[in-house]
Amino acid sequence: MKNEKYILAIDQSTSGTKVMLVNTRGEYIHKCAGDHIQYYPKADWVEHDPVDIYENVKTLLKEIVQTSGISQEELAVLAITNQRETVVVWDRETGIPVYNAIVWQCRRTSDFCEELKEQGYEEMIQSKTGLKVDPYFSASKIKWILDHVDGVKDRAREGMLLAGTVDSWLIWKLTCGNVHATDYSNASRTLLFNIKTLQWDDQLLDLFDIPYTMLPVVKSSNEIFGVTEDPNLPFTSLPISGVIGDSQGSLFGQKCFEPGMAKATYGTGTSLMMHTGELVKGTKGLVTSIAWGLNGKVDYALEGIINSTGDVIKWLKEQLELIGDVDEAEQLANSVPDNQGVYLVPAFVGLGAPYWNPYTRAAILGMSRNTGKPHIVRAALESITYQVKDVIGSMETQSNIHLMSLKADGGATSNRFLMQYQADILNLDVMVSQVSELSSMGSVYLAGLGVGIWNSVDEIRELNQEYEQYYPIMSSNIRDKNYQGWKDSVKVVLVK
Template identity: 45%
Template structure:
């Protein structure tokens, strides 16, 4: 008898992956393809929409073919995606009219500055800040900078979507122009309290309603793959932005549950239940998931570069050949090695939100080598996570442990240093593909393959727990030095 399974599409910032999961949350088959990052100007980051689609489709075909060899019946698809990345395409052709503008892109910072007087009303409705990170100003930029685009939009001939929406359009051959609440809430156009696109925000950001997708629950009927695309037509039933998907995949279903994902960037989300907890410390109030019309909220802190720091070491300054070298290099130094990296490669996210910040290195001597650079790049992620958790605590949201996932946390040294700096337990799950797993669970929930959250939670297993072991005075000293480095970077950004 065939094994029932779910295909998860994990379309990330640097690669497109497809993983076929069994109902117990175990990967059966997978495929992954990297794609090109474009940096046309300082602070600009773009992707080729056709490359996003091509790598996604290729990965899906390959994963499904591998799964078929094991007598697997794929009954549903879940999609998780890099959030805020913005595409606008022609409804008649399905072709994007401009490259995808990536979430890291800073080009609309001047627009955000001009809109600063509206910050309070934007924040009250969306839980977000005014920052180039979010989709709204990216949409307007495309409409204003591609010849004839705004006229076409006003005529209803263009469609906007985050990556999930674009992929669903392609997968269904244009039959479905939809998204889910977790992606909609990252646009700065969506009211997270009444779960609707907001006309006042559309006017503020100069975005016509005609381009917007329909917003569905995270577990819903998003359409069915077009005939001939795969060997059989498959329904799409789970969609969530990557960080919310990771929260779901980590089974953080209870108020106070906290996860932190270390991919290209780092994102810490804390489940706040039915309460959309406002932040006084520049964290984001966001939708964690929406199921059966009921919304669960989260408090989020975003770090723009985490794994991207290691990618810079490898591809930018070429001090390592592969990412796994960083663990041995970090272990070769003591705590007092003296070098700090503030990784403002794409500005600084929470709790600073300074788009003009740029990366800075402190404490270098003639003796500084690749070990110092590697360790500083890893440590920076831990210090920044500590800043996020400190902000959450000040907002009244606290947790005694954190579940971690993402490519970086396979590094034991990083996990231990993280526990030391956070001074709480760090838990690494046996299945670290939490993002892809989260939308598999959502799709399975919609299909009735899982009865409830409790049944999903039975599949979660701990790989390893890391307990803090650093002396308090050492932690305090390191964090104080880090704070000086951050403040110096912020001062330079505004000089």
């Protein structure tokens, strides 16, 4: 490993944190991972402990330095990719959070978002941010903390509190409170950032009653955000760059550098994202986001958000105890020839795109006396693919681009039944990256550009990246019949 520079990448996701060491050929050398606790204090509420998250990050950074034998001199830069929309509010002086992080899945602000719609604010908000008025995004979460934690609103108005997505929290902690910053991709998911002017928007801040002084400086993803100063880290003064939200990170990691290229990240939820280059207004269940800022230029993307995909597999294991591990889900699904008319609509926290209905709840439909465990497990896996098809249909209509293939990444892509069924139901080739951690690879590429390891995206294109390709083999009659069954099931459970 001597005489070569390496990039450290933090991937802080919904379920845990991974830290990876990558060389200049874009190859993973070492990886460490650890979970954090999910808190569900009430129905539809989801929280994380931000202190626990940062302690995990430090532990994993120490572990990877120790296990890899990497030296300070060999480290070039620290990259960060993160779960988006999840927000932290903390004290500017003590660094102590005033409340748990409210997670993107949390629906506690659904009623407030409905009030904004009823008051006629939705069109104004969407025109500025490209987003729906929905509890998924960050602004109403920050407002909830300010409104419900004793004394917090006054402290915020006095300039004593800071707020940010998880990337901002980590940067602030890593730099010992010397840098409060985020990147364009994360800022564009808050409902507070004007994606046309590229500024925090005063009208939106007033609407959500959030002081401007709480918010981070917004930078391009490949800028140098600062240097590490926490004395408890196993290195000092390491530049921080390559900061990007996880879905946009995987778009960059999949090398979707050209308008019209698209990817799906199968994580807890799924983000389907198409690079559009210029700003395209999202309709029919799509939202518009900033893909990234690179060398001062901002690119845009259309995105469809699905709330529950990989989380469905976790639910099968942890709540229903139908499977012992992820591999068993694939085996059970393959043990039966079809779903026997059983459909699962996994609206555990409402339905995302193209429905955007936070009140709909999950249901299993079509069961008979012959329904067994394999049919329910198969229906759960199939539900992921149907949701993806819903979004791609909206995406193609909105963009007037017919996708020729779909690039896929994320933990659930290891399930071969899932990927084959996805190709079948889409009638498209699905290209699964053999680099499973595409979000972190996107941040690595951007960090490398930030410190001069690579000089252009053309150089990144030349880095090896292999795909496993799935080809559709399902007949059109079966495809249409199965998908119609899904649409009929959604109609049954959809709350008007």
